[in-house]
Amino acid sequence: MGGPAISVRDLFVTFGKGADAVRAVRGVSFDVAEGESFGLVGESGSGKSTVLRALAGLNRDWTGAASIAGLDVATRDARLPRIAQMVFQDPYASLHPRHTVDRVLSEPLEIHGIAEVDRRVTQALEDVGLGPAFRFRYPNQLSGGQRQRVAIARALMLQPRVLLLDEPTSALDVSVQAEILNLLKRLRATQRLTMILVSHNLAVVAHMCDRLAVMSRGIVVEEMDVATLRREEPKVPYTRQLLLASKGYDRAVAARMTNED
Amino acid sequence: MSALLEVEDLRVTFQTPTGPFRAVRGVSFALGRERLGIVGESGSGKSLTGRAIMRLLPANARLEAKRLAFDGVDLLTASSRTLRGIRGARISLVLQDPKYSLNPVMTVGEQIAEAARIHGGIGAAAARRKALEMIAAVRIRDPERVYRLYPHEVSGGMGQRIMIAMMLVPEPDLLIADEPTSALDVTVQMQVLAILDDLVRERGMGLIFISHDLDLVASFCDRVLVMYAGRVVEQVAARDLASATHPYTQGLLKSLPRIGDDRAELPTLSRDPAWLEG
Numbered sequence: 001m002g003g004p005a006i007s008v009r010d011l012f013v014t015f016g017k018g019a020d021a022v023r024a025v026r027g028v029s030f031d032v033a034e035g036e037s038f039g040l041v042g043e044s045g046s047g048k049s050t051v052l053r054a055l056a057g058l059n060r061d062w063t064g065a066a067s068i069a070g071l072d073v074a075t076r077d078a079r080l081p082r083i084a085q086m087v088f089q090d091p092y093a094s095l096h097p098r099h100t101v102d103r104v105l106s107e108p109l110e111i112h113g114i115a116e117v118d119r120r121v122t123q124a125l126e127d128v129g130l131g132p133a134f135r136f137r138y139p140n141q142l143s144g145g146q147r148q149r150v151a152i153a154r155a156l157m158l159q160p161r162v163l164l165l166d167e168p169t170s171a172l173d174v175s176v177q178a179e180i181l182n183l184l185k186r187l188r189a190t191q192r193l194t195m196i197l198v199s200h201n202l203a204v205v206a207h208m209c210d211r212l213a214v215m216s217r218g219i220v221v222e223e224m225d226v227a228t229l230r231r232e233e234p235k236v237p238y239t240r241q242l243l244l245a246s247k248g249y250d251r252a253v254a255a256r257m258t259n260e261d
Numbered sequence: 262m263s264a265l266l267e268v269e270d271l272r273v274t275f276q277t278p279t280g281p282f283r284a285v286r287g288v289s290f291a292l293g294r295e296r297l298g299i300v301g302e303s304g305s306g307k308s309l310t311g312r313a314i315m316r317l318l319p320a321n322a323r324l325e326a327k328r329l330a331f332d333g334v335d336l337l338t339a340s341s342r343t344l345r346g347i348r349g350a351r352i353s354l355v356l357q358d359p360k361y362s363l364n365p366v367m368t369v370g371e372q373i374a375e376a377a378r379i380h381g382g383i384g385a386a387a388a389r390r391k392a393l394e395m396i397a398a399v400r401i402r403d404p405e406r407v408y409r410l411y412p413h414e415v416s417g418g419m420g421q422r423i424m425i426a427m428m429l430v431p432e433p434d435l436l437i438a439d440e441p442t443s444a445l446d447v448t449v450q451m452q453v454l455a456i457l458d459d460l461v462r463e464r465g466m467g468l469i470f471i472s473h474d475l476d477l478v479a480s481f482c483d484r485v486l487v488m489y490a491g492r493v494v495e496q497v498a499a500r501d502l503a504s505a506t507h508p509y510t511q512g513l514l515k516s517l518p519r520i521g522d523d524r525a526e527l528p529t530l531s532r533d534p535a536w537l538e539g
């Protein structure tokens with residue numbers, strides 16, 4: 001295959017027209033090597049989910065170039081869904097309210113004609129730390145964290161090479177987050193999974209990623225390796241502010257941020 | 262400190278095919294005009310505790326308590342009319358699932374304006390101004406544009422802030438915020454928390470802040486309840502959370518990744534059956 005697993009060049013995404021047009025992504029470029037884990041952090045509304053949705057083929061309305069495993073994302077190649085899967089930020093919206101967990105997990109297998117549905121569903125539930133008792137529940141019978149575990153299990157059903165993770169653990173409690181992060185790390189090592197992880201939690205990104213890009217208002221303002229983040233040596237003021245805010249609530253710090261905005 | 266909210270031996274039980282499931286098992290606490298954090302793992306009953314206070318539980322849930330009182334009003338025996346008057350006007354709930362609770366066919370601005378009109382008894386133009394003001398207050402850039410967006414057009418973090426803006430319109434005495442900032446980037450989170458902080462300090466609002474971000478709760482709240490399997494296993498001053506004694510609380514703290522630490526694996530909880538009752 002060669003080359004980067006994921007390549008994004010000059011990606012632009014605009015929503016709406018005229019006075020209400022939002023240039024959500026304004027020229028984003030980055031590469032992710034095979035087996036690498038790449039973090040995407042940045043302020044709310046900066047375009048992180050929009051970048052992932054374009055890569056996952058969920059939004060066709062963009063310009064620029066994007067490829068996954070050498071396949072041009074714009075071509076809607078039928079192989080792409082099996083290669084790249086996305087996990088969404090909002091576990092409430094992403095699960096069909098009238099489908100049981102069993103149906104959510106078996107559907108991708110049936111669509112792609114994959115055998116051993118029963119064993120795979122049981123295994124997937126176990127992989128994300130849910131017992132067999134959850135198999136025939138509906139989403140409204142699950143807590144927020146339990147729903148996100150189901151969403152992650154669904155993404156893993158097709159054994160993808162690339163995972164596009166949009167805040168996969170922001171709805172999870174810290175112990176389940178640790179389980180999921182460990183699981184993702186394990187999968188990444190054993191299956192040479194390539195990942196893009198969108199998170200506002202710098203500690204999660206520091207733990208999971210090799211490199212990261214910081215986004216603000218639709219552009220990447222800084223790209224760095226994780227060692228730089230760990231040493232707390234970002235160059236750009238916005239990233240330094242992110243780091244400061246990560247240290248917990250402080251009214252005085254909050255006031256300074258308010259003034260800068 | 263006069264108790265704004267008194268909760269004694271709160272229980273929430275579901276009837277399931279395999280027998281009753283006790284999701285909340287005897288939670289007691291009193292809340293003043295302060296910031297109370299509720300932390301605990303997924304499924305420990307945090308959201309149900311918050312919803313029980315609002316008497317907004319799923320139809321198949323049974324609610325019991327020795328006492329559940331808001332500002333002296335017994336919520337267990339209150340008429341549905343009294344409850345409607347309290348809900349939304351004096352107690353607001355920011356739900357964990359913002360998009361789920363917004364009306365999909367109405368712009369987010371119109372929804373906030375409608376809340377302002379109903380609660381403030383003001384005209385359409387004033388309500389619109391109030392809504393724009395609230396959108397700006399939760400640090401959303403370009404309120405005029407965002408006013409016209411539908412819920413599916415806003416980012417995750419914007420949806421959360423819109424919910425907060427809407428819930429603050431009636432100037433509640435008690436705000437129950439269920440994971441209100443989990444989708445926000447940390448700088449916006451800090452600014453939104455500052456708004457809530459000021460409401461507690463300046464207006465004497467009571468705040469129940471449900472979160473699984475232990476570091477955030479430790480730095481933001483006054484007091485913390487730690488929930489496990491439907492019970493409060495520990496109650497500590499927020500600044501002492503790091504030195505909490507219960508092994509469950511310690512386990513939760515250890516499982517947090519931190520910038521600068523380079524543990525390959527994060528420790529996960531090994532649950533001790535004794536925690537269920539102890």
Ligand SMILES: Nc1ncnc2c1ncn2[C@@H]1O[C@H](COP(=O)(O)OP(=O)(O)OP(=O)(O)O)[C@@H](O)[C@H]1O
Binds near residue numbers: 046047446
């Ligand atoms: N379908 C849409 N229609 C109109 N505007 C949209 C749509 N989807 C996203 N936007 C806008 O694009 C911008 C970027 O949104 P995006 O969801 O990518 O942000 P984000 O970085 O993921 O933020 P968050 O951290 O809050 O999830 C925002 O201004 C948002 O309002």
Ligand SMILES: Nc1ncnc2c1ncn2[C@@H]1O[C@H](COP(=O)(O)OP(=O)(O)OP(=O)(O)O)[C@@H](O)[C@H]1O
Binds near residue numbers: 143301302304308
């Ligand atoms: N309608 C329902 N029927 C049956 N069980 C339910 C129902 N709603 C919630 N539960 C169960 O009650 C328990 C407590 O749920 P709750 O939503 O309060 O958890 P939580 O502490 O808020 O978790 P999270 O951090 O994941 O949001 C969970 O085990 C959940 O599966």
Ligand SMILES: [Mg+2]
Binds near residue numbers: 048049166416417418
């Ligand atoms: Mg997003």
Ligand SMILES: [Mg+2]
Binds near residue numbers: 143144307308309439
């Ligand atoms: Mg909850």
